[in-house]
Amino acid sequence: MSIENIRRNSVAVKNIREQIAGYRKEFQAGIQKEESALRSANQELAKKRTILSPEAFAKERRQFEQRVIGVQKLVQKRKRQLDQAQVEAMVKVEERMNQIVANIAQSRNASLVLRRAQTVLVARGLDVTAEVLARLNKELVDVPVKKPSD
Numbered sequence: 376m377s378i379e380n381i382r383r384n385s386v387a388v389k390n391i392r393e394q395i396a397g398y399r400k401e402f403q404a405g406i407q408k409e410e411s412a413l414r415s416a417n418q419e420l421a422k423k424r425t426i427l428s429p430e431a432f433a434k435e436r437r438q439f440e441q442r443v444i445g446v447q448k449l450v451q452k453r454k455r456q457l458d459q460a461q462v463e464a465m466v467k468v469e470e471r472m473n474q475i476v477a478n479i480a481q482s483r484n485a486s487l488v489l490r491r492a493q494t495v496l497v498a499r500g501l502d503v504t505a506e507v508l509a510r511l512n513k514e515l516v517d518v519p520v521k522k523p524s525d
Contacts, residue, residue, distance in 0.1 A: 377491040377504045381472060384508055387515040391464045394520040395457060402453050402523070409446045416442070456523035464520045468511070475510045479503050 382388050420439055424432055480488050488503065
């Protein structure tokens with residue numbers, strides 16, 4: 376059985392990827408707005424350099440740097456959330472796939488199912504990849520992916 380083939384061609388996995396890509400796109404749009412605001416704030420701060428006292432400028436600079444750090448932390452948090460959401464969704468696919476493989480093995484009186492990557496030679500009739508993929512596509516089309524939140 377080729378796990379890679381199933382992951383590449385499964386309707387559910389494609390659906391997960393689409394959802395993650397959508398969330399990532401939304402996230403990127405928000406980050407681009409933040410980056411634009413930071414650039415504007417940095418330009419304003421540069422203009423104030425000659426107007427403000429060194430202490431006042433240093434204070435505003437620290438505030439700006441804290442804002443930058445906040446955006447960086449948000450980016451890291453969202454990336455972790457997206458990764459975690461994808462892992463959780465993929466676990467659901469793996470669980471269903473394992474149930475399907477167990478059912479196929481039982482129906483064929485097989486006591487062992489190997490991954491294709493672990494085998495050197497296999498008879499075509501023993502490969503259950505297509506059957507697993509067909510059943511998985513029939514049984515599991517949509518896997519909801521948890522949307523990252525603030």
